[in-house]
Amino acid sequence: MTKTLLIVEDDAQIRHVLEGYLKQAGYRVLTAGDGRTGLALVQQEKPHLVVLDLMLPELDGWELTRRLRASPDPALAGIYIIMLTARVEETDRVVGLELGADDYVTKPFSPRELVARIRAALRRLEGQSGQAQPLVAGALRLDPVYRTVTLAGKPVDLTRTEFDLLAHFMRHPGRPFTRSELLDVTQRDAVGDVSPYERTIDAHVKNIRQKLDDTDRERYIETVHGVGYRFVPQAAEGSP
Incomplete structure (x- = not known):
């Protein structure tokens, strides 16, 4: 098409x-x-x-x-x-x-x-539509086929880049990623120096946290000081 x-x-x-x-x-x-x-x-x-x-x-x-x-x-x-x-x-x-x-x-x-x-x-x-299995962490559910995210059954509206980052985090729970690695996720297959500022990852993560009501507690995306970020695998407990 x-x-x-x-x-x-x-x-x-x-x-x-x-x-x-x-x-x-x-x-x-x-x-x-x-x-x-x-x-x-x-x-x-x-x-x-x-x-x-x-x-x-x-x-x-x-x-x-x-x-x-x-x-x-x-x-x-x-x-x-x-x-x-x-x-x-x-x-x-x-x-x-x-x-x-x-x-x-x-x-x-x-x-x-x-x-x-x-x-x-x-x-x-x-x-991304070929990776069909939904990803679940407690009350958080991400469907890569329909590109939907819900938290406690309520829809969470993410941009495409925010969705891609969250999906990447959820596929690798507990693994810390540098900002440079996460930039590669958002710009994979792109030509040239697409986003030279690693701070752009901070902006995307901030948006995701706000939409998951996760800004203060870091239940889902945790800051790894001196490295970057990681998805918290035990987010299933007591969420949201």
Whole structure:
């Protein structure tokens, strides 16, 4: 099935170039020049992936991301988002990831590299559907086929990257992972230096903890000082 992608970018030249590269790569491509049009297209078409500029007229990329992640529709809340921006500060990158972006690309960029990242992300998502067994830790249940997470029977809305990280943790309970290793999980098969800042992992873990109501107690994802993080295998006891 042909994948549908959406480019939300106010620079017409960048939009046109990306559209050409992605169509040549075999994707169905939708485009929007402002945030409100982009949001409407996402809601109508539910594309597989969105390339989203941050500095947009009418509705900026941060707000658009916030609205998608807050959507009650899982198809919208879980859509893969690649933020595209000229803002290169690490704090901007982290804020974008904390809002729920899955990847962050700074301008200027190589259209061929971006296409490769998109292809890798979609391939990774397809490949995960083959790992069919649900993962359970006490009240926490993750279904890799339907890509759902529940805590005490209540749904937990995670971004695709947050879901991938949690699934990786749950498949390897008790094993500590460095931030560098976890970056490899989120960007596996990608081309080039996708997320050079290990702090982006901290942002994703913070989001997961908040959604699992695990910020203070670390029942599920535990900080391993001087190393990184690990999933707590005994989380089944007394949870949530």
